[in-house]
Amino acid sequence: MTSTDTLGGARGTAGPARPGDLAEPRDLAADLLTPEARQDPYPFYARMRSGSPVHRSADGVWYLTRHADVEAALSDLRLSNDRDRMTRACVALGGDLKALSRLTDRLGRVMSNTDPPDHARLRKLANRAFTARRVEALRDGIQRIVDQLIDRAVQAGPTTDLIEAVAAPLPMSVACELFGIPPEDRPQVKSWFSRFGRLSEDIDKSEEAIGQYEEYLAGLIRHRRADPGDDLISALVATQAQDDRLTDSELLSTCFVLITAGDETTANLIGNGTLALLRHPDQLARLRADPGLIRTAVEELARYDTPTQAIVRVVAQDLEIGGRTLREGELVYLFLGATNRDPERFADPDRLDLTRPGNRHLSFGNGPHFCLGGPLARLQTEVAVGTLVRRLPELRLADGAPLEWRPNPLQRRLSALPVTY
Numbered sequence: 001m002t003s004t005d006t007l008g009g010a011r012g013t014a015g016p017a018r019p020g021d022l023a024e025p026r027d028l029a030a031d032l033l034t035p036e037a038r039q040d041p042y043p044f045y046a047r048m049r050s051g052s053p054v055h056r057s058a059d060g061v062w063y064l065t066r067h068a069d070v071e072a073a074l075s076d077l078r079l080s081n082d083r084d085r086m087t088r089a090c091v092a093l094g095g096d097l098k099a100l101s102r103l104t105d106r107l108g109r110v111m112s113n114t115d116p117p118d119h120a121r122l123r124k125l126a127n128r129a130f131t132a133r134r135v136e137a138l139r140d141g142i143q144r145i146v147d148q149l150i151d152r153a154v155q156a157g158p159t160t161d162l163i164e165a166v167a168a169p170l171p172m173s174v175a176c177e178l179f180g181i182p183p184e185d186r187p188q189v190k191s192w193f194s195r196f197g198r199l200s201e202d203i204d205k206s207e208e209a210i211g212q213y214e215e216y217l218a219g220l221i222r223h224r225r226a227d228p229g230d231d232l233i234s235a236l237v238a239t240q241a242q243d244d245r246l247t248d249s250e251l252l253s254t255c256f257v258l259i260t261a262g263d264e265t266t267a268n269l270i271g272n273g274t275l276a277l278l279r280h281p282d283q284l285a286r287l288r289a290d291p292g293l294i295r296t297a298v299e300e301l302a303r304y305d306t307p308t309q310a311i312v313r314v315v316a317q318d319l320e321i322g323g324r325t326l327r328e329g330e331l332v333y334l335f336l337g338a339t340n341r342d343p344e345r346f347a348d349p350d351r352l353d354l355t356r357p358g359n360r361h362l363s364f365g366n367g368p369h370f371c372l373g374g375p376l377a378r379l380q381t382e383v384a385v386g387t388l389v390r391r392l393p394e395l396r397l398a399d400g401a402p403l404e405w406r407p408n409p410l411q412r413r414l415s416a417l418p419v420t421y
Helices: 028-033 035-039 042-051 067-074 083-092 098-107 118-129 132-136 139-156 162-167 169-178 183-196 203-226 232-242 248-279 281-289 291-304 374-391
Strands: 054-056 062-064 159-161 310-315 319-321 324-326 331-335 418-420
Touching: 028 035, 028 042, 062 067, 067 319, 067 331, 083 310, 083 331, 118 232, 118 248, 132 374, 139 162, 139 169, 139 374, 159 162, 162 169, 162 248, 162 374, 169 183, 169 248, 169 374, 183 203, 183 248, 203 232, 203 248, 232 248, 248 281, 248 291, 248 374, 281 291, 281 374, 291 374
Parallel strands: 062 331
Antiparallel strands: 054 062, 159 418, 310 331, 319 324
16 A cells, blocks of 8 residues: 555656666656546556566666566565565665555554565454455345446436445445345445545544554454354454464455455456546447356456556565666556566457457456456346346437546546446
């Protein structure tokens, strides 16, 4: 969280020169912060991939855009995800991260901010509880939620914001079902989720919201210990009882991360995917004619307009990538969005093809930090997009409504998706 709000090259302060570093022909990283890149970053990625695929920005942050480089980097333990290393790297760039560090301290050490061996131990906990069987068992419940959301949107009028109506509320509703959060508590949980999406805007309010949410989750954990149910918190509590290496603090932090982590990614995937279909009526008609394509369609939608455009690592040990030497302590941005349009990996990568074969995209990462919630995000998108296509045959973009993207260049999310049906 300490390094995902802005791109390292945005600050414009040059990092110290290191022996052997090569001067870049220009700082292509700065282009990613322009309004043009916000609307469509993929031409900018293409220029970086062809001109400087292992690019060092003005302040010493590395940008990787080739599929082969990023795929290997995701599994390379010399690139760390440890929160303390990450904080030190950001401070070295001149960032004032005291307030954000308070938030990461509150969240504790979890899968997403640790390296092996702690990461393997914490991931094993979640793997035991977050099984494929448990995810697939949610299908009927997800279908019910999607139908309810679409019913409300249709009743409200002929035009709606699909992000607000379906894409954003669905993952929160599913998380509440999965973790057994009582219906009467869900409005409050929704307000906390809303705050978590704007953590860096007001640190004090965010810290207060995290504290309140953690206290609420701690209460749920105590209740499940006394009266377990068929929900994920109960499964995690049972796993802790079998493995005393897992502390109460780690259990609480794991619950926090599992409930909240997939919220934005899933919403982005549904929103971006629906927009891609509406902009490619031939592919939309293809899916409408053959609903059985939905699973391969979701994979292609995830590749075509990647929800998480980039993830961040810090160099724990000097290594060489693409003939460049990355030094210990430097930040590295792995651009998943760029890798998914790499012509060395994908034929005609800028074309949307719902039947694309061999679609080994990196939208959910790779290696030890491969997204645990990927199957659930895929299932929700499969149900949501499939139902929209089936139930709303006249679905189209609202006339004259401009599309705006949120400013964070590491997350690809529409501010709104106005549609009519």
